Amino acid sequence: MTDKRIPFSLPDIRDEDIAAVEGVLRSGWLTTGARTHEFEKEFARYAEAECAVAVNSCTAALHIALEALGVRPDDVVLVPTYTFAATAEVVRYLDAIPVLVDSEPGSLTIDTGQLETILSCLRAENPGKAVSDATECGILARGTARTLKARAGQLPKAIAPVHFAGQACDMDRILTLADDVGMHVVEDAAHALESTYRGKKVGSIGDVTAFSFYATKNLCTGEGGMATTNDPDLAARMRQLTLHGMSRTGWDRYTAAGSWWYDIERIGYKYNLTDMASVLGLSQLARVEEAHARRVRIAERYREGLSGLPGIHAPNDTGEGINAWHLFVIRIDEAEVGIGRDRFFDELNGLGIGCSVHFIPLHFHSFYRETYGYEQNDFPIAADGFARSLSLPLYPRLTDSEVDRVIDAVRSISARFSDGA
Numbered sequence: 001m002t003d004k005r006i007p008f009s010l011p012d013i014r015d016e017d018i019a020a021v022e023g024v025l026r027s028g029w030l031t032t033g034a035r036t037h038e039f040e041k042e043f044a045r046y047a048e049a050e051c052a053v054a055v056n057s058c059t060a061a062l063h064i065a066l067e068a069l070g071v072r073p074d075d076v077v078l079v080p081t082y083t084f085a086a087t088a089e090v091v092r093y094l095d096a097i098p099v100l101v102d103s104e105p106g107s108l109t110i111d112t113g114q115l116e117t118i119l120s121c122l123r124a125e126n127p128g129k130a131v132s133d134a135t136e137c138g139i140l141a142r143g144t145a146r147t148l149k150a151r152a153g154q155l156p157k158a159i160a161p162v163h164f165a166g167q168a169c170d171m172d173r174i175l176t177l178a179d180d181v182g183m184h185v186v187e188d189a190a191h192a193l194e195s196t197y198r199g200k201k202v203g204s205i206g207d208v209t210a211f212s213f214y215a216t217k218n219l220c221t222g223e224g225g226m227a228t229t230n231d232p233d234l235a236a237r238m239r240q241l242t243l244h245g246m247s248r249t250g251w252d253r254y255t256a257a258g259s260w261w262y263d264i265e266r267i268g269y270k271y272n273l274t275d276m277a278s279v280l281g282l283s284q285l286a287r288v289e290e291a292h293a294r295r296v297r298i299a300e301r302y303r304e305g306l307s308g309l310p311g312i313h314a315p316n317d318t319g320e321g322i323n324a325w326h327l328f329v330i331r332i333d334e335a336e337v338g339i340g341r342d343r344f345f346d347e348l349n350g351l352g353i354g355c356s357v358h359f360i361p362l363h364f365h366s367f368y369r370e371t372y373g374y375e376q377n378d379f380p381i382a383a384d385g386f387a388r389s390l391s392l393p394l395y396p397r398l399t400d401s402e403v404d405r406v407i408d409a410v411r412s413i414s415a416r417f418s419d420g421a
């Protein structure tokens with residue numbers, strides 16, 4: 001066979017996108033300006049949020065969200081262990097403590113049962129004892145208990161749920177729990193551009209929602225991100241943090257005649273998004289529904305093509321809303337398939353199919369192990385999800401025949417090894 005390799009991910013950049021960027025390049029204004037403000041307006045409209053602040057990454061959006069919400073050194077922020085580095089690292093930027101939480105077995109999103117246990121333990125008369133008891137009964141992950149006990153029963157300041165693979169978390173439950181203890185909700189929506197939850201657009205639900213426009217994401221500007229919120233004051237605080245804490249941006253000074261003056265009102269960062277990136281975002285946002293419809297069709301084709309395969313579990317659409325289908329994560333049951341995820345990955349790779357693994361749980365990484373004493377079996381659901389998960393290619397440019405090649409490859413590998421078992 002001379003079939004071309006199918007890459008794991010491929011951005012959908014079209015002539016109209018290139019023309020839009022060229023327009024900016026020829027315009028004489030490259031960095032944050034009119035096009036970025038237009039992108040913010042359009043994005044807010046799309047996300048059904050009052051305000052949107054453009055930044056140069058989702059990581060930056062998460063960081064300024066927590067800072068603007070008042071997270072301070074030694075505050076506790078709850079983060080699922082099943083996520084990318086960014087969700088927890090921003091907590092560390094603020095010298096706060098990321099307390100990790102295990103996942104729901106199906107969706108691999110943050111386990112809301114564990115959240116409820118955590119909060120009720122912390123509000124008990126003797127939080128330390130409540131945490132120990134809950135851990136001994138097996139209703140609280142050991143890793144969570146260890147970091148919580150070190151914080152002496154302190155209530156969390158914020159929670160950062162992750163809409164893993166594009167399926168929204170149980171936001172009603174999370175918001176109720178957060179409300180009870182006055183905890184802020186900052187959603188990591190890096191996978192959830194098009195997602196909804198019970199009729200609400202992701203981006204309009206929590207205190208702040210952070211989106212990513214990284215090269216592999218559903219909308220990509222190379223690097224980029226957006227923070228949405230319904231609170232204009234919060235948006236203003238975040239906006240100031242994106243550009244050195246200055247009272248006026250370069251664009252303001254350029255457009256308002258004679259106003260060269262600015263004041264540094266706080267310490268900020270260099271997180272602004274360029275007009276080059278913003279037009280690329282605007283251009284893709286105009287066809288977001290079309291791109292998403294294609295993702296949905298690919299996911300359906302995968303689900304049909306992979307159904308009935310023993311030991312290969314395709315993701316169920318169990319969420320209460322639209323799934324953005326950023327990732328298509330299958331789970332491989334070694335006992336039934338005859339080989340484990342690592343070997344399956346290599347076999348697919350050998351057949352010219354690019355795959356990936358999302359995610360290595362945070363508590364597996366040396367920083368988190370060494371800093372907080374985590375062990376791999378501290379979060380059993382996340383550890384099991386990680387051991388069995390494999391992400392297949394999923395992007396609008398993938399053709400039906402390529403999807404079928406991926407399906408055939410999965411079927412042939414699983415037939416080969418389960419026969420030999």
Ligand SMILES: *Cc1c(COP(=O)(O)O)cnc(C)c1O
Pocket residue numbers: 056057058059060083084086087162188190191211212213214224225
């Ligand atoms: C990609 C990703 C991020 C980081 O996005 P950047 O734009 O690269 O900062 C954060 N969280 C999750 C879950 C991601 O997949």
